[in-house]
Structures are given as C-alpha cells and as structure tokens.
Amino acid sequence: MVDGLLLVVDDDNDILSLIKIGLEKMGLSVYSFTDPSLALEEFSKKPSDYELVISDIRMPSMNGYEFVKQIKKINPKVNVILMTAFEIEDKEFHSILPLITIDGFLQKPFTMAKLNDILKEIM
Amino acid sequence: MREYRIGALQLFREISTGAGTVYPEDIDDYEGESKREEIGNTKNQRISIKILTPTDDVASKIIDELITSTDGNNNDIQIRYVQPKYHITTATIMIIDRKISLVLEKVDDAKEEFNEAVGLSTYSTSSPTVASYVSIIENFWDQIELYEEHKAKDRLEREFINLVAHELRTPTQAVLGYMELALMEASNNDTINSEKGGYIAAAYRNALRLQRLTKDILDIARIESNTLKLSKVRLDLVEKINDAISDIRHALVADRTTTIPTKDNTNTKIEFIKPDRLIFINADGLRIQEVITNLLTNAINATRNNNSTSSITVSIQVVEGSKSNDTENGNSTCVIVRIKDNGKGIDPEIMPRLFTKFVTKFESGLGLGLYISKSIILAHGGKIWGENNKDGNGATFNFSLPLSNN
Incomplete structure (x- = not known):
C-alpha cells in the first residue's frame, strides 16, 4: 500500500523499535530516529522519497508539532501521523491544527492492528 | 469609562495618601475603637487597601498607576480579580472604610466625563450601611481567594493525571506491542498452538487487560x-x-484465537435492531x-457460562416529549439505547449499588465500567439504569440521551 519510505521519531527507544519492527513486518521500509533534529536532517536529504512521517509529540529537543511543521515546510505533500502517551488537551490540539495538516493521530497505547488500520485509512 | 474609573481611583489616591482610609482596614488597628477615630488624619501612616476589580486592561493599567504613585507612602495595596461569574462590580464602584462608604453607580460607559458617566451616588456615614458593604466586600474577598486556590488545585490535579497517564501508557505500549509482534511471529511459524504459543497468547491477553485497566483508572481519576x-x-x-459492536466482535475473535477453545464466547450472537430513522445526538463519540x-462487554461476561446460545440484542427507542423517562427534562425528546442479554441477570445483592465503584460479580475486573458509564451519560444530560428481564432470563441495561435538535 505504501511505496515510499517511512520516517518514525520517538525519544523512547523501546517504542521506536517496536513501531519500526511492526511497520517492517507490514512490508514497509522504515527509518527511525530518537532525535527529531537528526530525523529532520535525514528527511531533508531526500524529502520526496518519504511518504509518511510518524512522530511522538513530547520529545526533549523538539516537540512533535514543531518537527512536523519543519517536515511540511520541506515537503508539504508528505503524510503525517502524531502520537502521544499524554492527554491531548483539546485547546492545545485545536490551536495547532489549523497551522499544520495532520493525517492521523494515535493515542498510546495502541495495538499494531490499530496502526495497520490507520495506515490503510491514510494511504 | 476610563475617566470614570480614573475619577474613582483618584479618590482612592487621595484617601491612600493620608486624607482618610480605604476599606477594609487600618493595618495597625483593626478592632480598636479609640484608634479608629484617629484614622482620618493619619498622614503617612501605613494603611492597607484592598481592591476588587473585574479583569480588564484599563483597570490593570490604572491600578498599576495607582500603586506606583502611592509607593512612597509605604501602603499595602492588594488586588484581587473578580471571576467572570461574579462580574456584578462592573456596574458600581464602592469605596469603603470602616466609617464611610461611597457608592457610585455607572450610568454610561461611553461617556468621557466623570460626572456624566456616574449616576446615583451615595455617601454614607451610617454604621449599619457601611457595615453591610464591608461584609459584602469581605465575602467577595474570601470567595475569590478560595476560587483561586480551587483553580490552582484543579490545575495541579490535571497535571498529575497527565503525568501518571504518560507513565502508565508508555510501558503498556511496549508490552502490548511486543507481545503482539511475538504473537504474529508464533502464528506465522505455526507455533501458536505450542506451549510457548500459549505463554505468548496469555501474556498478550493480559497486556490488553492492562491497556483497559489503564484507561479505566485514568477515566476514574478524571x-x-x-x-x-x-x-x-x-x-x-x-x-x-455499529462501531462498538464491530470492535467487540473483533475482540471476541481475537480472544477465541488466543484462548484454548472452550465453550466460552464461541456462540455469542449480537443482534442490532436498527431504527427506521436517522438518530442524531450531540455527544462525545468516543465516550459514547x-x-x-x-x-x-458486561453482557458478554454475563452470558459467558450460558448453556444455551448467548444472545445480546441492542435496540433504540425514541421517546417523544413528556412520555420521556427523563423526568428532569420531561418535555424534551430523548433516545433510549437498550442492551438486552440472556445471561445470569443482575444479582439482587448488588442491584442498589450497580453504578458505584468497585461493585462487580464478574470474576475479573475492578467493577469500574458501570461507574464510568454513568458518569459519561450524566455528563451528557442522560440517564442510565439496569433491570432484570421480566421473563426471568438475563438483564437489560438502558441509557437515555437527549436528541440533537437540528
């Protein structure tokens, strides 16, 4: 269903590998980073090769909103999914949403089946 | 309006620079009768001023100005902002000390001149009048403090719940996800029915339970x-x-494939009798x-050990106007959702406490589901109730919700 590359960012290494393995088992090619700045650097090298970016929201060096904003600046066509284990405050989310188009949202903990469903929906 | 406020605050300034006292009290003497008489000419004595004001930019600016201009007098000026709910003070300015009150009524905000903006004004030295104003202000003063404390506590609680949520969800995510991967692996290489496969399946089922429990506990905290x-x-x-039924069916299938086959769940029939009209409600979809x-889930658990086929029927009834079960909103049209099962029925022992926390007759679970459900339905302005079926077979749980008007 996806031909291009996927970029996954989460500062928690266990979660990051879990999502990477899960996606690879679905037959997708995945690059993963714990540091959003490094992910951004990688993304800017070949922005049009990426089809989907999945990012955590709260990360120490750069938050997910800022990260996907940068991503969209480089390639507005790329799909974006945000995820978090925190509560999403409606106010926070709606104040950001008009500024960035987000294609999907995952509230942790989610099952791999749920991840698969949301990918099918987007692609 | 600005002129009007400045005018009033000008009075404050005169008073606070020594011409008199401003409510509520002279710091050096709160009770003493003899000293109070001297207040009128206590030039340069430290006095305390309390200002209650609605929050707005003009007010803040003028108050800042006032504080700066009276700084030299070493006065103690405290400000509390009236929460929007109590914005009664927008209409009136009161200046009160222990002996004198001056109340200025607002006439027209738009007027620039003080005497045009202000209408009826009363100046009183009568102690019953002054005392009643004093007690009004005192009450407001204390109330605002409580309100601020309450707000701060709420914020702390929210932050705490959010932190706990994060700390519970992150490891749950890892355990759940990795067990799911292990389970997929076991299905792919046909070891799902081996001993090892059984271990993985059990761990996965329990990771799912952990996920549900985390959700319930966070719901309760909220x-x-x-x-x-x-x-x-x-x-x-x-x-x-439809979404809820489809999710439950998926869960039943997953349960069946990861549980050593027993008669459990293998024969659960869920039927949805759809209404012949569209039904719209104003609600939080995920919560409903x-x-x-x-x-x-309760209905499935209640029918778990049925000898006959477990059957669950979901139906919807629209109740027009005054026939509504909802006595408080007797005149509004509402919708009732009924979930009927043919299980073991509600134990009479727990019937009166059905929707309280930690009440359950099921083997697993904390007994939080109905309590959470009730809170959600009440927050939507609806009702929820459970009853044993008249034929003596199983139970029916119902909830009502107001229908969306448009």
Whole structure:
C-alpha cells in the first residue's frame, strides 16, 4: 500500500523499535530516529522519497508539532501521523491544527492492528 | 469609562495618601475603637487597601498607576480579580472604610466625563450601611481567594493525571506491542498452538487487560477530579453502535484465537435492531462508544457460562416529549439505547449499588465500567439504569440521551 519510505521519531527507544519492527513486518521500509533534529536532517536529504512521517509529540529537543511543521515546510505533500502517551488537551490540539495538516493521530497505547488500520485509512 | 474609573481611583489616591482610609482596614488597628477615630488624619501612616476589580486592561493599567504613585507612602495595596461569574462590580464602584462608604453607580460607559458617566451616588456615614458593604466586600474577598486556590488545585490535579497517564501508557505500549509482534511471529511459524504459543497468547491477553485497566483508572481519576472533558459534536448514534459492536466482535475473535477453545464466547450472537430513522445526538463519540462497549462487554461476561446460545440484542427507542423517562427534562425528546442479554441477570445483592465503584460479580475486573458509564451519560444530560428481564432470563441495561435538535 505504501511505496515510499517511512520516517518514525520517538525519544523512547523501546517504542521506536517496536513501531519500526511492526511497520517492517507490514512490508514497509522504515527509518527511525530518537532525535527529531537528526530525523529532520535525514528527511531533508531526500524529502520526496518519504511518504509518511510518524512522530511522538513530547520529545526533549523538539516537540512533535514543531518537527512536523519543519517536515511540511520541506515537503508539504508528505503524510503525517502524531502520537502521544499524554492527554491531548483539546485547546492545545485545536490551536495547532489549523497551522499544520495532520493525517492521523494515535493515542498510546495502541495495538499494531490499530496502526495497520490507520495506515490503510491514510494511504 | 476610563475617566470614570480614573475619577474613582483618584479618590482612592487621595484617601491612600493620608486624607482618610480605604476599606477594609487600618493595618495597625483593626478592632480598636479609640484608634479608629484617629484614622482620618493619619498622614503617612501605613494603611492597607484592598481592591476588587473585574479583569480588564484599563483597570490593570490604572491600578498599576495607582500603586506606583502611592509607593512612597509605604501602603499595602492588594488586588484581587473578580471571576467572570461574579462580574456584578462592573456596574458600581464602592469605596469603603470602616466609617464611610461611597457608592457610585455607572450610568454610561461611553461617556468621557466623570460626572456624566456616574449616576446615583451615595455617601454614607451610617454604621449599619457601611457595615453591610464591608461584609459584602469581605465575602467577595474570601470567595475569590478560595476560587483561586480551587483553580490552582484543579490545575495541579490535571497535571498529575497527565503525568501518571504518560507513565502508565508508555510501558503498556511496549508490552502490548511486543507481545503482539511475538504473537504474529508464533502464528506465522505455526507455533501458536505450542506451549510457548500459549505463554505468548496469555501474556498478550493480559497486556490488553492492562491497556483497559489503564484507561479505566485514568477515566476514574478524571471523573473524581472533575476534569472529564467532553468534545461534543453532532453524530449518528447508529453508526457509533455499529462501531462498538464491530470492535467487540473483533475482540471476541481475537480472544477465541488466543484462548484454548472452550465453550466460552464461541456462540455469542449480537443482534442490532436498527431504527427506521436517522438518530442524531450531540455527544462525545468516543465516550459514547466507550459506554456501549462497556455494556456489551458486561453482557458478554454475563452470558459467558450460558448453556444455551448467548444472545445480546441492542435496540433504540425514541421517546417523544413528556412520555420521556427523563423526568428532569420531561418535555424534551430523548433516545433510549437498550442492551438486552440472556445471561445470569443482575444479582439482587448488588442491584442498589450497580453504578458505584468497585461493585462487580464478574470474576475479573475492578467493577469500574458501570461507574464510568454513568458518569459519561450524566455528563451528557442522560440517564442510565439496569433491570432484570421480566421473563426471568438475563438483564437489560438502558441509557437515555437527549436528541440533537437540528
């Protein structure tokens, strides 16, 4: 269903590998980073090769909103999914949403089946 | 309006620079009668001023100005902002000390001149009048403090719940996800029915339980701290019920494939009698689906050891106007969702406490589902109730919700 590359960012290494393995088992090619700045650097090298970016929201060096904003600046066509284990405050989310188009949202903990469903929906 | 306020605050300034005292009290003497008489000419004596004002930029600016200009007098000026609910002070300015009150009524905000902006003004030295104003201000003063404390506590609670949520969800995510991967692996290489496959399946089932428990505990925390927020939109109730049923069916299938086959769940029939009209409600879709899922899960658990086929029927009834079960909103049209099962029925022992926390007759679970469901339904302005079926076979759980008008 996806031909291009996927970029996954989460500062928690266990979660990051879990999502990477899960996606690879679905037959997708995945690059993963714990540091959003490094992910951004990688993304800017070949922005049009990426089809989907999945990012955590709260990360120490750069938050997910800022990260996907940068991503969209480089390639507005790329799909974006945000995820978090925190509560999403409606106010926070709606104040950001008009500024960035987000294609999907995952509230942790989610099952791999749920991840698969949301990918099918987007692609 | 600005002139009007400045005018009033000018009076403050005169008073606070020594011409008199401003409510509520002279710091050096609160009670003493003899000293109070001297207040009128206590030039350069330290006095305390309390200002109650609605929050707005003009007021803040003028108050800042006042504080700066009277700084040299070493006065103690405290300000509290009236919360919007109590904005009665927008209409009136009161200046009160222990002996004198001056009350200025607002006439026209738009007027620039002080005497045009202000209407009836009363100046009183009568002690009953002054005392009643003093007590009004005192009450407001204390109330605002309580309100601020309450708000701060709420914020702390929310932050705490959010932190706990994160700390519970992150490891749950890892355990759940990795067990799912292990289970997929076992299915792919046909070891799912081996001993090892059994271990993985059991661990996965329990990871799912952990996920549900985390969700329930966080829901409870939000309900108890009054921070349960609803994002209400107009939505199709039939669609929500379909979603909940479809999720439950998936869960049943997953359960069947990861459980050593027993007669459990193998024969659960869920039927949805769809209404012949569209039904829209104003509700938080995820929360309503959560309620339906909770009730369906209970129905499945109640029918678990049935000798006959387990059968669950979901139906919807629209109740027009005054016939509504909802006595408080007797005149509004509402919709009732019924989930009927042919299980063991509600134990009479727990019937009166059905919707309280930690009440359950099931082997597993904390007994939080109905309590959470009730909180969600009440927050939507509906009702929820359970009863044993008249034929003596199983139970029916119902909830009502107001219908969306447009």
